[in-house]
Amino acid sequence: MAHPTNPQHEQCTLRIAVVGGPQYDRLYDKLATFEAETGIRVEIVYKGSHPELNDYIASTFPPVDNSNWDHYKAPELDLISTHVKYAPSQAHYLKELDSSSVSQEQQGEFLDSALQACKIQGKLMQLPRMVDSRVLFYRMDVLEQLGLEPPKTWQDLAKYASIISQASLPTTSGQHPGALQAEVDNSEVAEVPEVKTMQGYVFPGKLSGLFGTFYELAMMEMRHPEALFDKDDRPMFEESTVVPVLRYMRHLVLTGAVPADIDHYYFDQVSTLFAEGKVAMVADWPSFYKDMKQRLKKVLGAKVKVMRYPVGANGSRSAYSGMHSFAIPKCCRYPQEALRLLKFLVHDDQQWLEATESGSFPTKKAVLQRLVNRTEETTAAVKGINSDEAQLDSERLGCLRATVEEDMAMFPHLLTYPELEDALYPMIQDAMMGRLLPEEAARQMKMRALQPFE
Numbered sequence: 023m024a025h026p027t028n029p030q031h032e033q034c035t036l037r038i039a040v041v042g043g044p045q046y047d048r049l050y051d052k053l054a055t056f057e058a059e060t061g062i063r064v065e066i067v068y069k070g071s072h073p074e075l076n077d078y079i080a081s082t083f084p085p086v087d088n089s090n091w092d093h094y095k096a097p098e099l100d101l102i103s104t105h106v107k108y109a110p111s112q113a114h115y116l117k118e119l120d121s122s123s124v125s126q127e128q129q130g131e132f133l134d135s136a137l138q139a140c141k142i143q144g145k146l147m148q149l150p151r152m153v154d155s156r157v158l159f160y161r162m163d164v165l166e167q168l169g170l171e172p173p174k175t176w177q178d179l180a181k182y183a184s185i186i187s188q189a190s191l192p193t194t195s196g197q198h199p200g201a202l203q204a205e206v207d208n209s210e211v212a213e214v215p216e217v218k219t220m221q222g223y224v225f226p227g228k229l230s231g232l233f234g235t236f237y238e239l240a241m242m243e244m245r246h247p248e249a250l251f252d253k254d255d256r257p258m259f260e261e262s263t264v265v266p267v268l269r270y271m272r273h274l275v276l277t278g279a280v281p282a283d284i285d286h287y288y289f290d291q292v293s294t295l296f297a298e299g300k301v302a303m304v305a306d307w308p309s310f311y312k313d314m315k316q317r318l319k320k321v322l323g324a325k326v327k328v329m330r331y332p333v334g335a336n337g338s339r340s341a342y343s344g345m346h347s348f349a350i351p352k353c354c355r356y357p358q359e360a361l362r363l364l365k366f367l368v369h370d371d372q373q374w375l376e377a378t379e380s381g382s383f384p385t386k387k388a389v390l391q392r393l394v395n396r397t398e399e400t401t402a403a404v405k406g407i408n409s410d411e412a413q414l415d416s417e418r419l420g421c422l423r424a425t426v427e428e429d430m431a432m433f434p435h436l437l438t439y440p441e442l443e444d445a446l447y448p449m450i451q452d453a454m455m456g457r458l459l460p461e462e463a464a465r466q467m468k469m470r471a472l473q474p475f476e
Contacts, residue, residue: 034356035063036363039078040103041346042069043290045309045380049151049372056366062359067099073229076108076440083115083351099351100360106139106345109148110435117350119146123361131370135426136385139345142435148347149368150385152376155343155430156305157421158332159314163325164191164220164302173332176242179303180270183222183279186302191220194299194322217281217300223274224292224301227284227454230440231292233447234342235305239267241431242334255434257442257471261464266335268453268460275454285455299324305331305341308422311381315411325410328418330425343430345385383422394419438475445470 040050053064068078082097104112121129124146129137136150160172165182168189173179225235240250240263249263274280281287287295289307296304297314299321306314318324331339348367354360366372373384377393384390397416404412433439446467453463 034061034359035065036100036356036360037065037067037098038101038103038363039068039075039082039099040066041072041075043071044313045307045382046346048379049367049376052366052372052375056363060359060362062356062363064363072105072108075103079104079112083112097351097353098355100354100356101348101350101363103151104148104347104349106148106150106347106435107433108440109140109347109349110142110437111440112349113142113147113437115352116147117352117354117357119149119350124149124365128365131387132385133387133390133426135430136345139432140347148349149364151346151348151368152309152373152382153343153345153385153422153426154307154309155341155383155422155425156307156331157341157418157425158303158305158329159296160303160327160329161324162327163323166325167191172327172329173303175332176239176270176334179223179332180274180277180279183274183303184277186220186222187278189220193217193220194324217295220299221281221295221301222279223303224280224284224287224295225305226289226292227280227287228451229288229447230443231289232285232450232454233443236267236271236447236450237433238331238340238342238431239270239334240264241340242336242338243267245336251434255436259446259464259468259471261461261468264464264467265460268450268463271450271454272456272460275456285451297321309376309380309382311418312379315414326414328414328421330421331429339425339429340431341425341429343426343432381418383426390423394423441475442471445475 040046050066050069053066057063068075070078079102082099104116109116117123129146132150133153136153137146140146140148140150158173162172164186165172168185170182170185171178173182226232237250243266244250244260244263248258249260250258252258275282275284289310292304293306293310293314294317295301296306297317299318318326331341333339348364350357350360350364368385370386370389373382373386373389374392376382377384377389384393397412397419401409401412401416436442449458449463449467449470452458453460458466
């Protein structure tokens with residue numbers, strides 16, 4: 023190990039809480055490099071999924087306002103993972119990153135949309151780690167076998183997914199998932215129920231994943247921009263928009279377009295089903311890409327393609343999107359050292375690592391351009407059996423860039439947005455699973471959305 027360049031930091035240990043999972047953990051392996059270069063030690067005191075992390079942070083930092091902060095015994099946390107969706111509800115205990123902390127030149131290195139999303143009431147409160155926007159992966163070999171084309175609209179997708187499920191095609195996994203797992207970076211494979219025949223489509227059927235799917239479908243259904251939130255970001259949830267979306271989601275279940283137990287699935291299970299050759303179409307996040315490709319290499323006859331989202335009822339595309347980020351709490355014990363770690367975690371080298379090793383979409387302009395250049399060079403140079411993979415890489419990056427530039431469905435920066443998701447997703451699920459009529463679920467959603475969240 024290299025000798026630390028700043029021996030005065032040897033007694034400093036930064037305590038951090040981060041989001042974890044195979045798609046995120048590669049970054050934390052670089053903490054040893056940071057320690058060697060700076061002499062600053064880093065201790066991960068908590069690592070979990072985003073819902074788990076959010077619960078931990080909420081319990082660690084009580085919802086007190088700035089005026090009461092000095093009277094509260096603050097936790098010993100110096101940096102946290104967060105997300106542009108959750109940061110507004112955490113802003114009262116986060117440090118502002120003004121120009122003395124992050125210079126205008128450093129801010130200019132980020133994609134404009136990413137940096138703007140990290141601002142809360144005009145103040146920069148976090149730095150973006152990666153952009154999260156979904157694109158649609160599909161099994162071209164399955165569609166071709168049934169004489170189907172890639173779906174152009176969401177109605178096409180529903181129809182084709184139902185046809186695929188009813189065709190009772192055998193799943194095409196080449197070996198048992200347990201045997202496959204040993205070859206995939208020692209990452210965790212989510213447990214999913216046994217699927218004996220090919221399913222058409224799948225999405226997260228619970229928690230924030232279900233709300234996100236509803237949200238993007240609603241954005242493609244609504245006839246005017248204030249159907250879900252008005253110009254002041256107050257929740258509206260007009261029934262004329264909500265009811266058709268709930269009917270569509272119920273239709274997917276009734277026609278077998280999605281698994282009958284879809285309400286049990288979350289993000290990891292959705293990704294695993296596709297990667298194991300058990301579902302023909304899935305909308306997935308960038309950071310799952312590398313592991314998905316590795317698993318798909320063992321799926322017999324798989325010919326995978328990717329596309330931007332199909333067009334919705336109002337003629338638009340809309341992909342539920344956000345950014346993972348890092349922030350520094352006000353209670354940070356070592357502000358300068360924590361700022362140094364923050365900049366290290368979003369440095370070009372680390373963004374390149376995550377983009378190339380996990381598949382994440384970088385928030386730095388230079389890293390994105392480097393990724394585009396390398397992808398184009400590889401696609402032009404590779405021949406033979408590897409050309410299909412290189413082409414998929416190129417098409418995926420192109421779809422992601424177009425989605426980020428044109429199709430991102432960003433949620434409003436509301437203090438209570440996480441509570442809104444938590445309150446409304448059970449009603450969406452009840453309508454989808456037939457426990458509530460869509461009209462009744464929509465009425466309940468509107469009533470709850472209009473109530474204040476304490």
